[in-house]
Amino acid sequence: MSAVLFASVVRVGDGLPLSASTDYEQDKELQDTKRQLKGLSKKMGQFPDRCTLKTGPFNVNFTSALGVGYLMVCTSSYPNVLAFCFLDELQKEFIVTYDPKRIQGAVRPYSFIEFDTFIQKTKQRYNSPRSLSTRINLADMQTEIRLRPPYQLSPEDLQAVTGAAVHTASKYKAPSQVLQPVSLAGVVSCVLCLLCGGLNLLRGVHAIESILQNDDEDFNYVIAFFLGTAACVYQCFLFASFSVWRSSKSFLAFALICLSNMYLYELRNVWQVLFHVAVAAFMTLQIQLRRPLGKAPDYNV
Numbered sequence: 001m002s003a004v005l006f007a008s009v010v011r012v013g014d015g016l017p018l019s020a021s022t023d024y025e026q027d028k029e030l031q032d033t034k035r036q037l038k039g040l041s042k043k044m045g046q047f048p049d050r051c052t053l054k055t056g057p058f059n060v061n062f063t064s065a066l067g068v069g070y071l072m073v074c075t076s077s078y079p080n081v082l083a084f085c086f087l088d089e090l091q092k093e094f095i096v097t098y099d100p101k102r103i104q105g106a107v108r109p110y111s112f113i114e115f116d117t118f119i120q121k122t123k124q125r126y127n128s129p130r131s132l133s134t135r136i137n138l139a140d141m142q143t144e145i146r147l148r149p150p151y152q153l154s155p156e157d158l159q160a161v162t163g164a165a166v167h168t169a170s171k172y173k174a175p176s177q178v179l180q181p182v183s184l185a186g187v188v189s190c191v192l193c194l195l196c197g198g199l200n201l202l203r204g205v206h207a208i209e210s211i212l213q214n215d216d217e218d219f220n221y222v223i224a225f226f227l228g229t230a231a232c233v234y235q236c237f238l239f240a241s242f243s244v245w246r247s248s249k250s251f252l253a254f255a256l257i258c259l260s261n262m263y264l265y266e267l268r269n270v271w272q273v274l275f276h277v278a279v280a281a282f283m284t285l286q287i288q289l290r291r292p293l294g295k296a297p298d299y300n301v
Contacts, residue, residue, distance in 0.1 A: 003127045004086060005030060005058070007072040007119050008037065009094060009112070012064050015042030016106065019094075019115035021123055029056050033073055036060075044069045052080065053153035061150070063087045068094060068103060081142050084150070086126045093118055180290050189286045190236050192279045197232030199276075200225045200260075203267070221267065228260040228276070235283045239290060250287040254280050 008020035015038070033055055044064055053060040054076060061083045062071040070087045098112060106112070204225030211219060231253045237243075238250050257280040261273045268276075 003075050003078065004083070004123050005073045005075065006034060007070070007086070007090065007123060008041070009090065009115065009119075010041040010044070010069045010071065011103065011106065012044045012067050012069045015044070017041070017109045018068070018103070018106065019110060019112045019119065021119045022116060030058065030073065033058050033060065037071055037073070041069060041071065047153070048151040050084070050148070050150040051153050052083075052150045059083065060153075061087060063091060065091055066095065066100065070094070080150070081145060082126060084145060086122060089122055090119065093122075182290070183286075186239060186286045186290060189279070189283045190239055193232050193235050193283045196257075196276050196279050197229045197236075200228040200232065204229065221264065224260040224263045228257055228264075231256040231260070232280070232283075235280065235287065239283065239287050247288060250284050254284045 006021055009018045010016060011018060036055070037060065040060070040062075044062065049064045051062055057076055058073050059076050059078065059080075060071065060073055061080070062069055063084065064070070068091070070090045072083060072087055074083055094112075094115060097115065097118075103112075204222050207222045207225055211222065235250060235253045235257075238246055238253070243249060258277055261268070261276050265273060
């Protein structure tokens with residue numbers, strides 16, 4: 001039977017337990033898993049902020065934010081999307097209820113044991129998904145998990161944090177994002193963008209030759225040509241691969257192309273300027289349309 005079995009809230013910095021659900025389960029495997037959680041909670045800062053681990057018949061899921069970690073143990077058949085919705089509810093309620101200074105100043109384990117009441121009520125709701133009072137934003141969580149899948153911990157990772165092996169924090173990297181397949185329009189825009197970059201580079205080289213022959217030439221033209229080239233190449237890079245703030249960066253590159261062409265207006269006719277700006281705008285649009293897919297499995301509830 002799918003069920004949430006245990007949940008706890010810990011301080012990320014030192015693993016101090018702040019609150020936990022009341023546990024009446026006497027299953028030996030569950031007790032062993034809970035003992036492993038103690039070691040895991042002390043090293044949460046070494047992992048990404050959303051992780052999942054399969055250990056025997058159970059799944060361990062946890063998230064962390066603002067120096068506080070939220071962990072839960074559920075049966076292996078329990079849907080991941082529900083598990084992370086459960087953790088998200090705990091996180092939102094805990095952040096609203098307790099002041100960060102009080103959390104950081106806590107010195108005794110289970111200083112917020114009264115939060116156990118909310119954990120128990122939420123646990124009961126999520127153990128009867130059909131009786132949930134709301135649909136708890138399942139669609140939003142499914143989208144978030146698809147775009148940023150939880151890091152899949154391995155038994156070796158768990159052994160590392162419990163002292164059986166030594167690993168550095170740099171090993172744990174968030175899963176890379178997968179972009180949508182390239183469309184024909186995307187290929188065309190990329191080719192045109194590289195063409196504009198090549199034209200800028202060629203004109204920049206000629207501008208350097210002209211400066212060497214005539215001292216009165218404006219060196220700023222060379223800078224404008226090479227900036228245009230760099231912006232075009234960077235747009236192609238943003239189209240081809242995932243990057244943080246990818247959308248904002250594409251607009252900045254577009255703005256740089258527009259500014260460089262405005263400065264080069266005296267060296268180009270109106271049609272040439274419009275061509276370069278139009279290609280940059282088309283490339284920016286294709287970057288926006290080619291969204292990340294993520295690498296998530298099927299999260300059916």
